[in-house]
Amino acid sequence: MENILEVKDLTVNFGTFAGDVQAVRGVSFDLHKGETLAIVGETGSGKSVTTKAIMGLLDSNAKVASGTIMFEGQDLLKASAHEMATVNGNSIAEIIQDPMTSLDPTMTIGKQVSEPLRIHKSMSKEKAIARTKEVLELVGIQNAAARMKDYPHQFSGGQRQRIVIAMALVNYPKILIADEPTTALDVTIQAQILNLMTELQQKIDTSIIFITHDLGVVAGMADRVAVMYAGKIIEVGTVDEIFYDPKHPYTWGLINSMPTLDTKADRLYAIPGTPPDLLDPPKGDAFAPRNAYALKIDTQQAPPFFPVTATHAAATWLLHPAAPTVTPPPEIVRRQAIYQQMIAKGFDQPNNPAVKLNTPATDQ
């Protein structure tokens, strides 16, 4: 599978009065052509900083301490502001989180959506209008030709989110970064927008980096999932591997703490404690203080990635050959049993649309 983007050993620090906040600590991942990679993690785990680094939109107090971000033979971290300006909104585009604040209230929708065309493609006004109309129709805005003359306040929240998506798609980007694109929306609208994104992905053959903390959305959208904690990717695998056979205790905790419509338990499982302070991240595995399965070595040495399958790897000492065998929480055991059944029933990986790749997901 061809990689469209390769992030290697990305480290980003933020200079603050209290010292350097180590927001991203050595993140490596590949984005395959045409896939949807979900990055999940809590607030402050570094998922948004990672995508901001890809787009060259880090705040001025951010320092990229190491790493490369290779896109079409170019290291985006070394690109000049001018070079980035030709990449952003053209080859790489972002769907912004909040549809209520991300549109200019004084500009018509038509003008806003066609702006990337006029800037990047130097398209004539007539052509730009034609393409804008086409894209607005694509995202399901009724009567697009007339509504292009309307202003943002004349649209509902769901329509505005569609317009923001149209804006990101208008240049047919190769990579689409969607940072919590549906968090502000109702479930029925969310379902429509997610369907729309999947359809559009097939139509224009784009690769999506999907950032969210909603595991339900991830289960429906992602081909692969990377789980971030305290500035590091701690587990990566296909969507089935992460949801049915997770290996990292943090992933166990995340899955376990979400109630499903079938949850009958009296108490939800909650991961104890709070994420570490990244001004001074703990030595060893950053999750160790909250981890009931922590080993002694977790407090001393950060675990490397241990491969589980060709597509699945996790950074936990529990996968070391010398580690003791532990029993995951009951919910995870239940899911592993489902996974075994899926494999036994001829769960044929190459035919499964969710499993598209055969290369190791990350470098160690």
Added chain:
Amino acid sequence: MVERKKILQIKNLKQYFNVGKPDEVKAVDDVSFDIYEGETFGLVGESGSGKTTVGRSVIHLYNPTAGEILFNGRNIRQLKSAKEQLEFRREMQMIFQDPYASLNPRMKVKDIIAEGIDIHHLAKNDQDRDAQVAHLLEVVGLNADHSTRYPYEFSGGQRQRIGIARALAVQPRFIIADEPISALDVSIQAQVVNLLQDLQAEHNLTYLFIAHDLSMVKYISDRIGVIHYGRLMEIATADEIYANPLHPYTESLLSAVPVPDPQYERNRQPIFYDAAAHEGDEQVRQLVEVVPGHFVRTSEAELPNYRQKAEAYRATLVK
């Protein structure tokens, strides 16, 4: 079954805005339901459905256009003395939706949380006040040394936890929680929900839990009401409304919930609900109790179908 005490009764509540003007909005239109002491009532709806307006009317931030709201059997509009009103405001607290708008940026966290403690004289001295604030901060997953900071120093999730601490500070009996966890991370959501449940068991609290996250609402609620365009579509126990939704809108809402299970997600078929098509036939519809405890908005003509479906489901439970 023991007769349970109704702590809150909402009778034919109407809450209109811009009454008599061309842009009149019927945010809540003839809504009636009861909440029993010690239960969690989940109110589910999409944005613009009127769920937040119901919560705000209940805590008397609005004067209802029509209808009555009884808290402990007393009409909240007829609390005359300042003492009665103060007591009402202590007993009923609210956790707000927007953590950015609901905390005063000029106040330190400890003063935000202790504002209610001061008003109701719940602390013996400054030391006790600080100790209560420190305890509340820890209860909601923050550190005691956060108390001298200002709201801008916190993330949205942390601010929401400050708002929860503030509501808990005055030892209320009834809490209106308006989307209290939608701003929080998954692992923290579970902590807060467990916390809300612990507090409920400990202090016999009653919750009106307003949300759009249906999995969490189902988990936390004893009974659920589904609201759409200012009208209640269906009320039932949490288990029944999920296992046997009667109203097509409820079915549509349930079909849209993303579930953390890739197999399920691949096979999910969302159902779309068109209110204009469903209710456009000029039939009179109202909320009817089709079987004990299960209400649905229906016309006379639709009623037999709903009743049959509800009775069939109840019959499977008996077996």
